Every structure is written in C-alpha cells, then in structure tokens.
Amino acid sequence: RAMASDWGVEIPAGAELEELGDGQNRFTPEPGSGCGGSAELRVRKDGLTDLHYAIYELTPAGNAAMLTEEECAAALRRGAYDGWIENTADRLSIASASVEYTLDSKGTYRPMLRLDTESGDSVYLTMPESD
Numbered sequence: 001r002a003m004a005s006d007w008g009v010e011i012p013a014g015a016e017l018e019e020l021g022d023g024q025n026r027f028t029p030e031p032g033s034g035c036g037g038s039a040e041l042r043v044r045k046d047g048l049t050d051l052h053y054a055i056y057e058l059t060p061a062g063n064a065a066m067l068t069e070e071e072c073a074a075a076l077r078r079g080a081y082d083g084w085i086e087n088t089a090d091r092l093s094i095a096s097a098s099v100e101y102t103l104d105s106k107g108t109y110r111p112m113l114r115l116d117t118e119s120g121d122s123v124y125l126t127m128p129e130s131d
Contacts, residue, residue, distance in 0.1 A: 001027075003048040004041055011039050012055065027055075034058055061101045061109035064127035072115070075125050082112075083123030093118040099127070 001011050004027075012035050015027040023043045029035035036058050042050035067075070075081060076092060085092065096116045101109040102124075113125040 003043065004039060004051060004053075007048060007051055009039065009051060009053050015039070015055075023049075029055060062111045062129075064111040064129055067113055067125060067127060072113070072125060076123070081123040081125050084121055085117070085123060086119060086121060100124070 004011055011027045012029050012033055014030045014033055015035075016030060018026045018028065020026055020040075025041055025043065027039040027041075029037070034057060035055055037054040037056050039055055040050075040052040041048055076085075094115050095118045098114050098116075099111050100114050102112050104110050111127045113127050114122060115125065116122050
C-alpha cells in the first residue's frame with residue numbers, strides 16, 4: 001500500500017490482498033465498500049516496478065420499484081412491453097426473470113425487467129421509478 005501511495009495511488013481500506021507469485025500482488029475492494037476493479041502491482045527488491053490501477057467508485061445506475069406478479073400480468077395483457085410474444089392469446093409461461101439496465105434517450109441507465117418464456121421468447125417491461 002505504501003509503495004502504491006508513493007506512486008500517487010490510494011488503495012481503498014479493507015481491500016483484499018492476493019499474492020499472485022513472482023512479486024505480483026492484487027488488491028481487490030471488498031464487497032459493500034462502494035468500489036470495484038482492482039490494483040495489480042509488482043514488487044521487486046528495488047521497489048515497485050509495475051502498477052496497473054483500475055479501482056473505481058460504484059454508483060447506482062437506476063432505482064426502480066419491483067413489479068408484483070399482478071402488475072407484470074397486467075402489463076403483458078396491455079402489450080406494455082418491448083420484445084415479441086408469438087401467440088398472445090396463449091397462456092404465457094415465464095421460465096426466468098432478471099433485471100437489466102439499458103440506456104434511455106437521455107443517456108441514463110434505466111432498469112428493465114426481462115422475462116424469458118418457456119417458448120424461448122424474451123420481453124422487457126419498464127419498471128416504475130421509486131420515490
């Protein structure tokens with residue numbers, strides 16, 4: 001840490017040190033620290049010889065309220081989704097659901113609920129913003 005500091009690089013407190021061998025070390029911020037990335041440095045007898053620093057601050061990409069099962073069903077019935085459903089009259093069986101972030105027209109990441117159906121189709125529902 002002191003050698004990295006001499007090079008003007010501050011490694012976050014609590015970052016986990018991993019020795020990779022041959023003088024190579026990696027610091028990784030701990031989960032929940034608000035930081036991501038890693039700092040890799042090579043230490044020799046004459047000091048620090050190499051430094052690859054890519055630690056960054058994590059910021060929320062968007063904040064949204066989770067949709068209830070009833071809200072999802074109502075949005076699908078209304079056709080309020082992006083994607084393709086082959087047979088809209090058939091019962092829709094959801095195989096998996098996940099949240100993905102997409103850029104909107106203003107360049108802001110917004111959360112979308114991705115539903116993958118058993119038939120292999122995927123649809124996206126816009127999640128309502130939280131207060």
